[in-house]
Amino acid sequence: MTKAASQIGEYLASHGAPFYDLQLRIGLLRRDSLCVSRRALILVAMTWGVPLVLSAVAGRALGPADRSPFLLDMIAWARFFVAVGAFVLAEQMTEDAHRATLRQFERAPVIAPSSIDDAVNAVLRACRGRDSRTAEAVCLLLALLISVASYSRLTSVPGSSWAVEASPGEHNRLTLAAWWCLMVSGPIFWFLLLRTVWRGFVWSELLRRLAGLELRLVATHPDGNGGLGFVGQVPNAYTLFVFAVSCVVGAALARHGLDQQLTTTTATAVMAGWLLVVFGLLCFPLTAFSNPLARLKKETLAATGAQATQFHREWERKTLGHNIAAGETAEEQVDVADPSKQFETTGKLSIWLFKRSTLVPVAVAALLPLAAVAATQLPYKDVAIILKKLLLL
Template identity: 55%
Template sequence: MLFVGLAWFVPLLLGLPRSFLAADTPGSYLGDLGVWARFVVGIGAFVLAEQQVERGLRIKLGQFLKAPLIAPGSVAPFAEAVTTALARRDSRVAEAICLVLAIIAGVVAFANTHTATVSSWAVEVSADGNRLTATAWWMVFVSQPLFVFLLLRGLWRHFVWAQLLRRIAGLELRLVATHPDGNGGLAFLASYPNAYALFIFGVSAAIGAAIAKHLLQESLTSTTFSMIAGGWLVVVLALFAYPLSAFSKPLGQLKERSLLMLGTQATRYHRSNERKILGTNVVAVSTDEAQQQADDIADPTKQFETTRKLSAMLLNRSAIVPVAAAALLPIAAAGATILPYKEVFSVLKKLLLL
């Protein structure tokens, strides 16, 4: 892949012959977990994820019209919201800002090399002072900015998608409380975070590598590892909960109104059945009501029970296991460098089953 070649392979060539030092040699390029995680796994995942994300979101968006879930009066606002989102997604200004921030991040990443006491692939330590290698200069202006740019652009595009979903949630939607998906017809949205599994894996790989490097000088307990992994999982889930939470209001209102209407119908139906069986109502006998026949009123019991089970929360465990696993596996790999595999697996299992 072109981007991986630019970010990882070119620096490898610039660092010859030192680049081919054994991976277990201190300061070697091939032995730097951060380099592998950011410029091979991270950039590779970001690039591959882009098409996967676009395809996944396009399918989800199309479902609103295929169902159709958009009320006739909201079709025009829906189209306007989509057009605005596409313009923001492809905004040159937004990409320029991401690029500037990426360049700044590249410079900052190597700003403390003057404190190094041992030579490595990034810095040469001598009596005259520390000097960045050709590999490091490439990292400053190409590799690191490329990684950060792809990361920021991916986050920006997700923010645009999140805003689009929140705007759609405010439109008039053709929801039905008894829909078999248990979410009024919106359950298809619950799995959209899985389109970002590769993207999240790339971010987690970089974080996991940073944790692993830190653990080379520090000890780690199972409790601390659980807090780190759990905290990162919360951040990831919050990223996707933000847009999905906007649908909790219309779903909650749908459930409330449906239960009230079905409850009213159930009262009429069962009081009518009561008169049919007993000849009269047990309480609040009414002459006008007595003229109603049970056969004229539909039984809403099944609809009422189904509506009671409707969930206003779209984010659920079963729908997001793939993206949760993508977030946790690199962190688990970092923890496994210090902790026994059984403890790491136990923590991972508990977090995925929450």
């Protein structure tokens, strides 16, 4: 392996950029470790623990459901407890999976020697995208804007809760816990979400650039994808992230259910729509490899088909003494190997890297939170039928 090739597998998806550098300086992580468990605990304590303490001091952490205490707020649980912690924990999963994928490109080796330099440049470009100060600044700005938009919603909601004190004829007054969520918890949640989406886009672009290089593929590879089957495992790296976002979507669906009855039709539409969004985002970068795989399949079938004609006409002459169709020519008397098995295997080559078996964990992570919410208002049998239909598509 050349020195240039060895650089391909050193892409660290969760390193770099100002937020990483800040955490490095204050000791939340190390260059050789993301310390995801410790960081997840600290951030959850900041985003969910502090509002809990403030709500408890104000007597708004527990109480009847009609008073909307903090510990009964599904949105707060989903965003600040589950999602924030899961976003941090998922960093290690995605980084390990991306690194293993790129190293397999080297180990196979899938990338032709003539394209190694281009592959290294693609990785370096991805590193620049990952480290972009502008991208993180935009993520932070959007997170702050979303939090500002939440302020106007809170001041106009009817009734008191852990977040607001309703004042008849006036705007609601926000509690200290609500102010903390607006200024700290909300921006952290949205920033981590948007930052992960951005880095997912950077990874997607890297895969698409690698797909455009000269690849050493073989149609008869046992993985059924020309030797690229390992790339199809990438969506599984986002299982925890998908579960976290699905919890947030599920909490929103639960709040909708408090306002109006959830029907089977609505639950099916929401779950199917969300599953399509998840699959679309995770599978889209894999479609870039469909073109080289389609060319490989077409050209291999053409080559093996031509050789099969020669082999079987030769076998026919040896068996029958002559060819039934078109007679015998001197040019046809050649000794070639039987390509029938290769032709048959090539015909089974799939140009799509995503398979049901690899997407089931992601589908389960996407649907379980929504199914749990649906089960609170619909019969278990109906929810089970919806899940069965969606998972067996």
